Amino acid sequence: MFGEVSQKSTQHPKPKGLTLQYGTAGFRTTAKHLDHVMFRMGLLAALRSKKTKSTIGVMVTASHNPVEDNGVKLIDPMGEMVTPAWEGYATQLANAEQEALCTVLKNIMETDAISMSETANVFVGRDTRPSSESLTKAVIDGVSCLGGHSQDYGLVTTPQLHYMVRCRNTHDCYGTATLQGYYEKLSKAFIELTKNALNRTDDQKRLLVDGANGIGALKLREMEAFLKYELQVALFNDGSSGKLNHLCGADYVKVHQRAPEGMHMGPGERCCSFDGDADRIIYYYNDTAGRFRLLDGDKIATLISMSLKELLTQAGLNIQVAVVQTAYANGSATRYLKDVMKVTVCCTKTGVKHLHHAAQDFDIGVYFEANGHGTVLFSKEAEKQIRQLVKHSNANDEKKRAAKLLASTIDLINQATGDAISDMLVIEALLAIRGMSIQGWDTLYTDLPNRQLRVKVADRQVIDTTDAERHVVMPAGLQDAIDTLVKKYKQARAFVRPSGTEDIVRVYAEADTQEGADGLAYEVSLAVYHLAGGTGEEPKPLK
Numbered sequence: 001m002f003g004e005v006s007q008k009s010t011q012h013p014k015p016k017g018l019t020l021q022y023g024t025a026g027f028r029t030t031a032k033h034l035d036h037v038m039f040r041m042g043l044l045a046a047l048r049s050k051k052t053k054s055t056i057g058v059m060v061t062a063s064h065n066p067v068e069d070n071g072v073k074l075i076d077p078m079g080e081m082v083t084p085a086w087e088g089y090a091t092q093l094a095n096a097e098q099e100a101l102c103t104v105l106k107n108i109m110e111t112d113a114i115s116m117s118e119t120a121n122v123f124v125g126r127d128t129r130p131s132s133e134s135l136t137k138a139v140i141d142g143v144s145c146l147g148g149h150s151q152d153y154g155l156v157t158t159p160q161l162h163y164m165v166r167c168r169n170t171h172d173c174y175g176t177a178t179l180q181g182y183y184e185k186l187s188k189a190f191i192e193l194t195k196n197a198l199n200r201t202d203d204q205k206r207l208l209v210d211g212a213n214g215i216g217a218l219k220l221r222e223m224e225a226f227l228k229y230e231l232q233v234a235l236f237n238d239g240s241s242g243k244l245n246h247l248c249g250a251d252y253v254k255v256h257q258r259a260p261e262g263m264h265m266g267p268g269e270r271c272c273s274f275d276g277d278a279d280r281i282i283y284y285y286n287d288t289a290g291r292f293r294l295l296d297g298d299k300i301a302t303l304i305s306m307s308l309k310e311l312l313t314q315a316g317l318n319i320q321v322a323v324v325q326t327a328y329a330n331g332s333a334t335r336y337l338k339d340v341m342k343v344t345v346c347c348t349k350t351g352v353k354h355l356h357h358a359a360q361d362f363d364i365g366v367y368f369e370a371n372g373h374g375t376v377l378f379s380k381e382a383e384k385q386i387r388q389l390v391k392h393s394n395a396n397d398e399k400k401r402a403a404k405l406l407a408s409t410i411d412l413i414n415q416a417t418g419d420a421i422s423d424m425l426v427i428e429a430l431l432a433i434r435g436m437s438i439q440g441w442d443t444l445y446t447d448l449p450n451r452q453l454r455v456k457v458a459d460r461q462v463i464d465t466t467d468a469e470r471h472v473v474m475p476a477g478l479q480d481a482i483d484t485l486v487k488k489y490k491q492a493r494a495f496v497r498p499s500g501t502e503d504i505v506r507v508y509a510e511a512d513t514q515e516g517a518d519g520l521a522y523e524v525s526l527a528v529y530h531l532a533g534g535t536g537e538e539p540k541p542l543k
């Protein structure tokens with residue numbers, strides 16, 4: 001077996017000296033440096049499968065990054081991101097020089113007591129990047145080297161592959177592990193929900209979708225027929241001519257706070273953008289004065305948690321709803337959730353795996369990053385109570401109706417991971433049932449003006465943070481400097497942290513006015529530059 005690994009690995013050579021890290025979202029870099037990484041992740045996925053005696057997923061994608069890049073993410077048995085200890089193994093394997101590869105493999109097998117006599121099953125999927133096809137082959141090569149079986153799903157969104165893995169390992173209790181199964185389950189739940197929205201006009205059913213010229217556009221097209229015109233999608237940036245993620249997609253819209261290119265938005269029309277692998281979604285519209293209005297992950301979490309809470313009350317169920325956010329959540333959102341809606345709010349480090357983990361502690365955990373990546377997790381007990389009430393024949397009509405709506409919402413949500421298609425259908429259904437327009441949703445609260453900046457430093461690891469990344473511990477003096485600056489502005493908050501995906505430090509600031517948020521972000525950037533080893537040009541004030 002090791003002989004075959006040695007021999008095959010020469011067909012997937014590692015460029016000498018190249019080191020990569022399994023970051024917040026797996027490996028990600030220019031596609032031409034990734035062939036050996038893919039082969040090795042095939043090996044690792046086979047080991048993980050033997051270890052867990054379950055099917056493991058490998059998704060080839062670089063999400064919102066440029067088309068020339070690529071990347072890979074490993075998926076654990078319940079459809080969640082791979083456990084942190086194995087991220088370390090992934091980094092070791094990816095960086096082993098050719099001659100040390102088998103030793104690293106043997107070490108992992110010994111440390112984790114992996115029996116090679118176990119079978120290995122790996123589900124593989126890819127996005128629409130031109131490099132993804134050959135990189136997928138390298139993954140499959142790695143799996144078969146260790147005697148594993150691969151099932152290649154071809155072109156799928158990242159969350160679709162997470163879903164398949166979860167279905168397989170729950171023996172189809174969660175759903176059928178096919179694209180058809182995914183479309184049928186979600187569309188059935190969506191149609192069930194929208195039946196409760198009376199007299200919906202075609203205008204209300206209409207949604208403009210920016211597919212980021214990626215896989216989400218392809219898969220939404222496939223799904224349309226299943227939705228039976230209950231949703232009327234006008235699809236833009238469908239990949240037929242534009243470049244993946246170029247001037248479009250959820251990341252572009254959120255970062256630039258601007259509509260994507262190539263989308264024709266009428267005033268007040270409801271619009272959304274997927275990112276390049278369709279695991280994020282952002283909503284927006286132009287108001288009557290022609291101003292662009294963004295509804296981000298915080299607003300999505302607010303709509304969903306508010307609706308779930310109301311339905312639980314109507315159903316007479318005592319089930320707790322909590323919202324999990326990161327430090328990037330807008331201060332207005334956090335305040336609204338805590339003070340007006342009275343829901344438990346908790347804050348974790350950036351990165352979906354942290355939010356997902358924290359959300360598992362609640363009966364119902366709604367988690368969203370401000371950038372639009374998130375989902376809802378239902379505890380077994382919460383789901384059981386809801387489904388029992390649906391079956392309960394004595395329940396009065398209102399209670400039963402609410403329980404049915406909750407049950408369909410559970411079916412519509414992809415609990416394995418954040419899923420742009422599933423989240424979009426949940427949002428569309430909830431707005432329809434509530435009879436709420438996008439303007440009405442937007443005015444639940446008003447975002448505090450905010451600004452994100454990036455600072456280049458020699459070594460971003462000199463910054464150490466605590467309290468879910470809201471406070472700097474090192475370098476000395478930086479937190480004091482931030483505290484002093486924050487005091488100069490009204491309703492202000494600011495924090496800095498090293499990015500987990502790029503070689504930069506991120507600065508976030510919010511204040512009562514845009515000028516204030518811009519000024520504070522700039523001043524904090526300067527403090528980072530001077531106290532944390534800034535390189536290149538000194539940050540300049542924003543115009």
Ligand SMILES: CC(=O)N[C@H]1[C@@H](OP(=O)(O)O)O[C@H](CO)[C@@H](O)[C@@H]1O
Pocket residue numbers: 024025063328350351352369371373498499500501502506
């Ligand atoms: C501020 C921000 O949006 N950060 C993003 C970004 O992480 P950084 O660690 O900030 O680079 O990429 C992550 C992976 O996609 C995503 O989970 C996260 O929300």
Ligand SMILES: [Mg+2]
Pocket residue numbers: 063064275276277278279280
């Ligand atoms: Mg993504």
